[in-house]
Amino acid sequence: MGSITANPFQDIPEARTEPIFLLVYTRQMKGKHMYFPVYWRIVSTQTLGASGGCHAGAVLLRDHYEPWKRSGKPEIFIPDDTWCKFPILTSSVVPCSDQLPVNHPFLFKSAGIKPTIIPYFNHKTNSFDFEAFTATLRELPAQSVILIQSNAQNPTGSDPSPQQWRELATIFSQRGHLAFFDAAYPGFASGDIDTDLQGVRFERVGLLSVLTANEDTAKKLEVQMKLLARAESGAPPDFGSKIVETVLSDEALKAQWREEVRDMANRLKQRRLRLREGLEKLETPGNWNHITEQNGMFSYIGLSVEQVTLLRDEYHVYLQDSSRISIAGLNNFNIDYVARSISAVVKATTK
Structure with missing residues (x-):
């Protein structure tokens, strides 16, 4: 089982290894109880927003994900209702056509990866179709790559429950699948960032990050991520990352930020x-x-x-x-x- 996560707080081109930024942000995504050895196995880079994070992750997988390199057929499985995509009413796996609307499918297709849709939303019950989704995961080839939004799923608003996340993590582990998380809205669903990131934390990831088997592999991957970041965006400003560092490094500011996210989520619920x-x-x-x-x-x-x-x-x-x-x-x-x-x-x- 593996995972990679794209997140909107990403603005600088090089793989960021400074202890302050990487540690506070990784702990934010992984949780305060993240044990220290994991920190050295996580490699992260910042990109131009969440879209840039998804694209950078797509290119990284295309060039370095071993199952894709062996088959020569990179393919990612995407929920049938996803970011800025009109629904296709189906209960089976369907290749994305050239006419499929943009964002998630187009983003991966532009990176040379075949997007294939899988069932996610039940239009009869207007809810997450857990049975169809898990059945499909079990049927996909081992070590498949599946795109999942971590919470406040856009456009359906329907997320797995905590228990369903646990079952999904088990299936991913059993099948050796790689979860590609698009974590754009932590805190927008429940009002609590930790609650909304449960699905990501079951997979041990953070930022646009790859959790490697050991520190040596992490160092090698860091070199590739630096090259990728340079090719993706050159040298975008680091102003956004400084804001993140400032807020997440200060307990008072972090508490204020969490409270404001909670207030916003509560307004949405109201x-x-x-x-x-x-x-x-x-x-x-x-x-x-x-x-x-x-x-x-x-x-x-x-x-x-x-x-x-x-x-x-x-x-x-x-x-x-x-x-x-x-x-x-x-x-x-x-x-x-x-x-x-x-x-x-x-x-x-x-x-």
């Missing part, structure tokens, strides 16, 4: 609850529990393309055709109108 209660108060047909069961800034609310189009044309409420809504875009001035509009559309299209 908006979800208010939208759900508004729809239920209006006696909108259907079950709307999934709105509060999902997490983070986005939600699949379960509307059809016809309903989304009507909502857009008649009420000027804009959702993606997949019915993804931005919970962060709701506020005290528009949330009641959004609820009334959704209710009217659902009632008008329900037979």
Whole structure:
């Protein structure tokens, strides 16, 4: 079992080994109880944001992941509902076509890696399809690479439960799979960064990081990551990393930051609850529990393309055709109108 993680706090080109930055950030991702020998086995580099982290990780795997080098066929398995991708309603593994919308699939394809989608979201229950996902993981070839978002999954808002994360970690270990984590929203789901990073910590990773078998391998990989960072971005500014160092190295600032993340997550939960209660108060047909069961800034609310189009044309409420809504875009001035509009559309299209 292995893993690699891309995270948004990444801005400098060279593999960063200074004790202050790497230790505070690795402990942030791995947890305060990370034992010291692991620190020397983690190799990290900073990139231009989370997208840069994903691309750098993709290139690193393409050039150095031994199973891919042996087969000559680099392939990554991506959930069927992922970052800025319209849903493909399927229960099986399907190759990504050239017409597939951007971001995760396009990012890996641009690095010369074949993206293949696997089931993740159940559109009938509007929730994470744990059974289909785990069944697929067990059927994939050993040592496959699977992309997973750590929490507040974009666009569905549906994450594995703590127990499901444990079971996923077991399957990854048994099959020798490599987990490629996109950890863009720690703290956005539960309000607690440690809780949201449980899935990542089961895999022992941090930053855009690779956990190696020993320190000697880590030193060799560090050389390759420095070369990769130079090719990826040249010399981007390190201002962002200085902010991270400053905040995570100061207990008072770190506590303030965690509290602010918790407040933000709680506001998102309150908006979800208010939208759900508004729809239920209006006696909108259907079950709307999934709105509060999902997490983070986005939600699949379960509307059809016809309903989304009507909502857009008649009420000027804009959702993606997949019915993804931005919970962060709701506020005290528009949330009641959004609820009334959704209710009217659902009632008008329900037979």
